[in-house]
Amino acid sequence: MRNGIVFGALGFALLFCALGAPAAQNASGDAYSDAQIALFRTPHLDNIEQPGTLEYEYRREAGPDESFVDTVAMTVTEISPDGGKNVAFEYLTGPNRRPFGAVMGFRGNPLVMVFLEDDLRRMMERFGGGGVYMRNRIRHAFYERGRTQPVTFNLNGRKVPGTQITITPFVGDKNRERLGEYEHKVYEFVVSSEVPGGIFQMRSTVPSLSAAGKPLVQDTLTYRGSRS
Numbered sequence: 001m002r003n004g005i006v007f008g009a010l011g012f013a014l015l016f017c018a019l020g021a022p023a024a025q026n027a028s029g030d031a032y033s034d035a036q037i038a039l040f041r042t043p044h045l046d047n048i049e050q051p052g053t054l055e056y057e058y059r060r061e062a063g064p065d066e067s068f069v070d071t072v073a074m075t076v077t078e079i080s081p082d083g084g085k086n087v088a089f090e091y092l093t094g095p096n097r098r099p100f101g102a103v104m105g106f107r108g109n110p111l112v113m114v115f116l117e118d119d120l121r122r123m124m125e126r127f128g129g130g131g132v133y134m135r136n137r138i139r140h141a142f143y144e145r146g147r148t149q150p151v152t153f154n155l156n157g158r159k160v161p162g163t164q165i166t167i168t169p170f171v172g173d174k175n176r177e178r179l180g181e182y183e184h185k186v187y188e189f190v191v192s193s194e195v196p197g198g199i200f201q202m203r204s205t206v207p208s209l210s211a212a213g214k215p216l217v218q219d220t221l222t223y224r225g226s227r228s
Contacts, residue, residue, distance in 0.1 A: 035146020035165045039189055043107035044198025045085045051076050052228045054197045056111075058092060061218045070096050072221060074111050074197070083107055089114060108198075112189070115202045115221055119187075122219075127178065134169075138187070141169035151190060153200060155223075162192030162200060181216050182206055196226045 032041055048054075056072040070092045078086040084105035091098045091114060098118050103110045116138065124131050142165075151164045167187045170176070176183040190201040201222045208216040 033143045033146050034148045035142045038148050038163050039165050044109040045107050048076050054226050055224045057222050057224050059220045119204050137169040141167040160194040162190050165189040195223050
């Protein structure tokens with residue numbers, strides 16, 4: 001299935017339809033937002049010219065019983081003549097491992113979708129369902145509330161330019177009483193053509209209203225290097 005995903009009926013796959021194609025409008029006929037273009041309409045994998053593996057650090061901060069540091073690997077297994085990439089994942093290891101299947105023909109970086117799906121699974125485990133509703137809130141936030149700004153970050157000892165995309169999909173949600181502190185959950189993505197695969201960092205943060213300066217939960221995925 002081209003530009004699709006084979007590990008379940010993921011609503012986030014809609015974010016990637018024809019990813020990287022020169023289209024000015026989304027499926028609703030509206031112009032894409034800057035956030036959508038920066039994260040989903042940019043062919044981040046175009047700077048990958050040979051099969052190989054991109055490596056990331058995953059850091060979860062959620063109290064002494066749930067915190068851990070692990071690894072994520074995304075392997076480009078094949079490159080088609082039109083530039084599309086076939087991609088496989090090793091998302092976390094050991095007891096933390098999350099099984100995700102391979103995807104075919106991507107030019108955008110599908111790790112964004114995997115990160116969001118894993119994040120959603122964790123929310124569903126906490127709140128007992130509501131996956132379709134939460135997916136829709138996140139999707140709509142990229143169009144309605146997505147903010148972009150230029151940033152610089154350290155990559156292998158040098159400062160490089162990038163773009164940060166930020167969304168807060170649940171602020172003011174009709175279910176905010178049930179969500180509690182999760183109403184204020186923030187998603188941040190840093191992208192740059194200087195990084196192989198285009199994605200430098202992805203982070204979701206639930207700020208704590210009772211512990212100033214320390215998040216209740218924070219999950220961060222950061223690019224660490226690549227190998228052939």
